[in-house]
Amino acid sequence: MGSVVVVVLWVVMALFCYVVVSEPLQDKQALLDFLSKIPHENRVQWNSSVSVCSWVGVECDANNSFVYSLRLPGVGLVGEIPPNTLSRLSQLRVLSLRSNRLSGQIPQDLSQLKLIRNLYLQNNDFSGVLPTSITELPRLTRLDVSNNKLSGNVPFLLNNLTHLTGLFLEKNNFSGSLPNLHIATLQNFNVSYNNLNGSIPETLGKLFSADSFRGNLDLCGYPLPSCNNSFFPTPTPAPSTIISPPESPFKESHKKLSKPAIIAISVACSLILLVLLLLILFLCLHRRKSAGPAKPPKPVIPRGSAATAGVGDTGTSSSKDDIGAGSAEAERNKLVFLDAGIYSFDLEDLLRASAEVLGKGSVGTSYKAVLEEGTTVVVKRLKDVVVTKREFEVQMEGLGKVKHENIVPLRAFYYSKDEKLLVYDFMPAGSLSALLHGSRGSGRTPLDWDNRMKIALSAARGLAHLHVAGKVVHGNIKASNILLRTDLEACVSDFGLNPLFGTSTPPNRVAGYRAPEVMETRKSTFKSDVYSFGVLLLELLTGKAPNQASLGEEGIDLPRWVQSVVREEWTAEVFDVELMRFQNIEEEMVQLLQIAMACVSTVPDQRPGIQEVVRMIEDMNRAETDDGLRQSSDDPSKGSDGQTPPQGSRTPLSGGLTP
Ligand SMILES: *[C@@H]1O[C@H](CO)[C@@H](O)[C@H](O)[C@H]1NC(C)=O
Ligand SMILES: *[C@@H]1O[C@H](CO)[C@@H](O)[C@H](O)[C@H]1NC(C)=O
Ligand SMILES: *[C@@H]1O[C@H](CO)[C@@H](O)[C@H](O)[C@H]1NC(C)=O
Ligand SMILES: *[C@@H]1O[C@H](CO)[C@@H](O)[C@H](O)[C@H]1NC(C)=O
Ligand SMILES: *[C@@H]1O[C@H](CO)[C@@H](O)[C@H](O)[C@H]1NC(C)=O
Ligand SMILES: *[C@@H]1O[C@H](CO)[C@@H](O)[C@H](O)[C@H]1NC(C)=O
Ligand SMILES: *[C@@H]1O[C@H](CO)[C@@H](O)[C@H](O)[C@H]1NC(C)=O
Numbered sequence: 258m259g260s261v262v263v264v265v266l267w268v269v270m271a272l273f274c275y276v277v278v279s280e281p282l283q284d285k286q287a288l289l290d291f292l293s294k295i296p297h298e299n300r301v302q303w304n305s306s307v308s309v310c311s312w313v314g315v316e317c318d319a320n321n322s323f324v325y326s327l328r329l330p331g332v333g334l335v336g337e338i339p340p341n342t343l344s345r346l347s348q349l350r351v352l353s354l355r356s357n358r359l360s361g362q363i364p365q366d367l368s369q370l371k372l373i374r375n376l377y378l379q380n381n382d383f384s385g386v387l388p389t390s391i392t393e394l395p396r397l398t399r400l401d402v403s404n405n406k407l408s409g410n411v412p413f414l415l416n417n418l419t420h421l422t423g424l425f426l427e428k429n430n431f432s433g434s435l436p437n438l439h440i441a442t443l444q445n446f447n448v449s450y451n452n453l454n455g456s457i458p459e460t461l462g463k464l465f466s467a468d469s470f471r472g473n474l475d476l477c478g479y480p481l482p483s484c485n486n487s488f489f490p491t492p493t494p495a496p497s498t499i500i501s502p503p504e505s506p507f508k509e510s511h512k513k514l515s516k517p518a519i520i521a522i523s524v525a526c527s528l529i530l531l532v533l534l535l536l537i538l539f540l541c542l543h544r545r546k547s548a549g550p551a552k553p554p555k556p557v558i559p560r561g562s563a564a565t566a567g568v569g570d571t572g573t574s575s576s577k578d579d580i581g582a583g584s585a586e587a588e589r590n591k592l593v594f595l596d597a598g599i600y601s602f603d604l605e606d607l608l609r610a611s612a613e614v615l616g617k618g619s620v621g622t623s624y625k626a627v628l629e630e631g632t633t634v635v636v637k638r639l640k641d642v643v644v645t646k647r648e649f650e651v652q653m654e655g656l657g658k659v660k661h662e663n664i665v666p667l668r669a670f671y672y673s674k675d676e677k678l679l680v681y682d683f684m685p686a687g688s689l690s691a692l693l694h695g696s697r698g699s700g701r702t703p704l705d706w707d708n709r710m711k712i713a714l715s716a717a718r719g720l721a722h723l724h725v726a727g728k729v730v731h732g733n734i735k736a737s738n739i740l741l742r743t744d745l746e747a748c749v750s751d752f753g754l755n756p757l758f759g760t761s762t763p764p765n766r767v768a769g770y771r772a773p774e775v776m777e778t779r780k781s782t783f784k785s786d787v788y789s790f791g792v793l794l795l796e797l798l799t800g801k802a803p804n805q806a807s808l809g810e811e812g813i814d815l816p817r818w819v820q821s822v823v824r825e826e827w828t829a830e831v832f833d834v835e836l837m838r839f840q841n842i843e844e845e846m847v848q849l850l851q852i853a854m855a856c857v858s859t860v861p862d863q864r865p866g867i868q869e870v871v872r873m874i875e876d877m878n879r880a881e882t883d884d885g886l887r888q889s890s891d892d893p894s895k896g897s898d899g900q901t902p903p904q905g906s907r908t909p910l911s912g913g914l915t916p
């Protein structure tokens with residue numbers, strides 16, 4: 258229920274923002290104030306007479322209702338961040354000011370950015386302590402303040418950042434001992450090259466390698482050499498002091514470098530041991546990856562990866578800094594969002610989500626994933642994808658552009674060698690298939706005629722948009738791919754995936770919906786979609802599933818069955834018994850039946866185009882709305898008999914079923 262409320266709230270909020278503003282003026286003013294108060298080079302040229310959403314470094318949400326991310330890496334910003342400027346970007350999710358010459362304290366008022374997830378301040382000259390305001394950002398997932406001049410303790414309150422996955426404090430002047438950080442989500446951690454002393458807390462030591470700790474004056478304990486014995490390192494820990502990188506500002510302090518040969522030998526031994534350990538670790542991970550597939554999707558991403566939120570830092574010149582070294586692989590394999598701002602989670606969040614199998618199909622398995630923050634999405638895990646990564650990306654980016662109220666939008670995708678994932682919106686009301694065929698007979702509320710018409714029309718509109726605006730063949734129209742909003746408007750889902758699977762997988766994989774010519778050509782077309790849609794209309798009319806064996810005869814499909822019944826002049830027999838209780842709907846049912854039969858013509862050229870189908874269904878409805886009949890319940894002068902249209906007021910429509 259919670260997720261339904263969240264979804265509804267989202268839609269209401271989104272609609273509100275959409276109607277009221279075309280660009281976020283408050284955010285714009287905040288940014289103008291920021292730029293006017295901070296000295297900077299001429300690389301940032303924001304023109305206040307154009308939309309803030311088109312400015313360099315600024316990204317808005319899909320509806321241009323707020324600034325979603327601000328990325329100004331390496332643009333020559335100098336000096337302190339002016340107070341009460343950036344902190345007014347109340348919806349900001351990503352802030353990157355890395356590689357500038359910012360100095361002074363990290364401002365306290367950043368704590369007002371309650372929704373911020375990624376904060377990149379590295380490679381500047383910030384000094385002073387790490388402000389506690391940073392620990393009051395509940396959604397922060399990546400914090401990078403490396404390579405500044407920060408001092409003081411590493412705050413224990415960092416433990417309050419329960420979503421943190423990456424914490425980069427290296428190359429500062431932090432001192433004192435390391436606090437015991439217990440952040441379950443933490444995957445990347447670095448405090449190298451500071452002034453820390455004392456022993457490494459056990460939890461951190463177990464999780465991270467010596468690379469995360471080296472270059473501190475007096476830090477000791479696993480994985481660094483143990484605390485009382487700095488002269489003879491034990492064999493297991495990594496030989497941290499020996500291979501410190503040349504750029505270390507504290508290199509001079511490691512006078513232990515020149516040592517007897519014995520030490521060198523023991524170091525060599527431990528190196529070999531380390532390599533062996535890594536090899537074993539790698540093998541274990543590899544084994545674990547290939548086992549246990551039926552569980553929630555688990556793309557194995559390397560530690561040190563940066564499946565950064567929605568929008569990685571790709572829009573900028575040198576995005577690597579934000580992510581830390583050695584993450585080229587991760588950069589290539591990250592969750593790619595098709596529209597910024599709708600969702601703000603990353604691959605790690607997705608992998609942590611609780612997942613429930615929604616359905617298994619021939620192209621893969623769908624999961625309902627409930628993220629920790631409460632968002633619910635559908636994750637489709639594809640199997641047997643044959644196309645290359647590039648082709649996959651091109652196809653998905655094309656599909657991501659298709660937007661219509663009757664189409665379930667593709668929100669994100671992920672491609673790695675082992676996993677191909679698609680992320681869609683979750684539709685809480687389920688599929689037409691479940692609504693039409695689920696728990697028949699056992700006291701269910703039958704789907705009434707008005708709603709069936711609504712579903713037919715809205716699904717046709719979605720498909721028409723797909724064909725005409727998107728130029729996309731759906732390729733798998735069936736009742737379980739028609740999803741419903743709570744108001745029973747239909748949304749078409751799972752479109753355009755056939756090109757991913759080569760010809761070994763037949764298009765329209767459910768036999769009952771497959772156009773006859775597709776059996777030979779193995780290729781779905783606009784016209785074969787129309788055929789499948791016709792079968793869907795028949796399903797709405799008859800209440801029979803096309804692939805069900807209860808059509809009287811073995812091996813007969815729904816269109817042939819309807820044709821045979823109609824030919825025998827038993828037209829009334831074809832309709833769903835559940836519809837029999839509604840009055841004065843026969844004419845409409847017959848009209849829709851005619852449209853459906855035109856769609857399922859054996860000859861593709863005889864089928865109407867989907868726009869034509871939309872027009873025909875609309876015309877059926879229009880006859881009534883013009884008479885004010887369908888809306889009668891809203892009009893007190895016409896009585897208030899709710900859903901059932903007034904008796905005897907319908908114009909009889911002529912025309913039999915025979916072509
Ligand atoms: C944007 O607006 C559309 C229609 O007004 C709405 O359906 C959608 O949910 C909105 N998206 C966001 C992120 O606000
Ligand atoms: C700002 O944009 C307006 C409208 O596009 C344009 O006329 C003007 O020249 C721009 N100003 C600058 C300084 O680029
Ligand atoms: C951190 O969390 C503790 C409880 O877990 C709470 O008492 C404290 O106020 C929090 N501090 C901040 C700065 O949010
Ligand atoms: C680092 O901090 C110490 C005090 O903890 C101070 O003595 C030292 O000068 C600082 N170093 C730099 C480079 O700021
Ligand atoms: C760590 O250094 C601080 C001064 O920076 C000192 O007060 C403290 O005693 C040291 N702790 C250990 C365990 O050496
Ligand atoms: C931590 O930062 C240092 C300095 O940038 C780098 O050499 C080291 O590889 C980093 N450690 C990890 C685990 O990434
Ligand atoms: C390290 O020193 C502490 C006391 O300073 C002692 O209790 C402990 O046994 C020593 N550990 C080793 C491995 O020598």
